[in-house]
Amino acid sequence: EEEAPAVQSAILRGLKSDAAKAARELLSSREPLEIVEKEIIPALDRVGKEYESGDIFISQLIQSAEAAKAAFDVLREKMEERGAGGLKGKKVILATVHGDIHDIGKNIVKVILENYNFDVTDLGKDVPARAVSDAVAETGARIVGLSALMTTTVASMKETIELLRREHPDVKVIVGGAVLTEKLARRVGADRYAKDAMETVKHAGEL
Numbered sequence: 001e002e003e004a005p006a007v008q009s010a011i012l013r014g015l016k017s018d019a020a021k022a023a024r025e026l027l028s029s030r031e032p033l034e035i036v037e038k039e040i041i042p043a044l045d046r047v048g049k050e051y052e053s054g055d056i057f058i059s060q061l062i063q064s065a066e067a068a069k070a071a072f073d074v075l076r077e078k079m080e081e082r083g084a085g086g087l088k089g090k091k092v093i094l095a096t097v098h099g100d101i102h103d104i105g106k107n108i109v110k111v112i113l114e115n116y117n118f119d120v121t122d123l124g125k126d127v128p129a130r131a132v133s134d135a136v137a138e139t140g141a142r143i144v145g146l147s148a149l150m151t152t153t154v155a156s157m158k159e160t161i162e163l164l165r166r167e168h169p170d171v172k173v174i175v176g177g178a179v180l181t182e183k184l185a186r187r188v189g190a191d192r193y194a195k196d197a198m199e200t201v202k203h204a205g206e207l
């Protein structure tokens, strides 16, 4: 595979238009979700590690994240074109928890859920617990998906779930994000842990 590393290297080098172009080219031979899982996520994992070890600066991490978004935008268009359409099904609320601005993963989960016909209300990133609970009241959604990427924001996730338990005890909560594990998900009081977008679809379908 000649083209395969092109998406990754454009992300590693933080080149937005190259990343978009490479993603577009790869679409002729690969499925969008496969490109997300095999190219975009591994590239971001790598820059994350390089940042952590001090090999790259935050500015480079930001550029890589932007290149990843540019590649994902191309894939999203493709997925939206193919979306099931028709009547929208179960309502799901999505948010990245308070204090956390990482939203690439949540945005992927959103597109995939919509592809499977869920009716998604995306509250964005850095979302206070109060806003999540209010959105449940407004939309009548029975499923909430929360994302957290940092050890420091797992506490916000727990707070959000506690508020939901008090105000909307029948709502089911699915959690995800790089920092989470099955064990941590239980500890914050979630109903389900989803390691990726497809697992979210599976859980949301069952709940």
Ligand code: B1M
Binding pocket: 041, 044, 045, 046, 047, 048, 049, 051, 052, 058, 061, 062, 065, 099, 100, 101, 102, 103, 104, 105, 106, 108, 109, 144, 145, 146, 147, 148, 149, 150, 151, 152, 174, 175, 176, 177, 178, 179, 194, 195, 196, 197, 200
């Ligand atoms: Co930051 N960051 N970052 N960052 N960043 C991490 C998370 C970190 C692990 C990097 C590192 O040091 N190794 C580290 C956290 C350490 C920790 O607490 N354990 C970190 C840090 C420290 C920070 C800052 C504090 C850096 C600074 O400013 N000094 C800062 C935080 C600011 C804040 O939030 N308050 C920061 C900033 C940024 C950028 C802005 C540069 C950028 C984010 C851009 C954006 O999202 N708009 C960024 C990035 C890109 C990363 C890494 C490299 C990649 C994250 C990512 O997008 N992964 C990350 C390292 C890493 O994770 N490898 C890192 C790809 C994405 C598709 O995966 O989000 O896991 P993920 O989503 C998956 C699944 O987890 C699941 O499905 C998705 C698809 O498979 N999933 C869900 C996710 N959410 C779900 C919700 C669900 C279900 C499934 O609900 C139903």
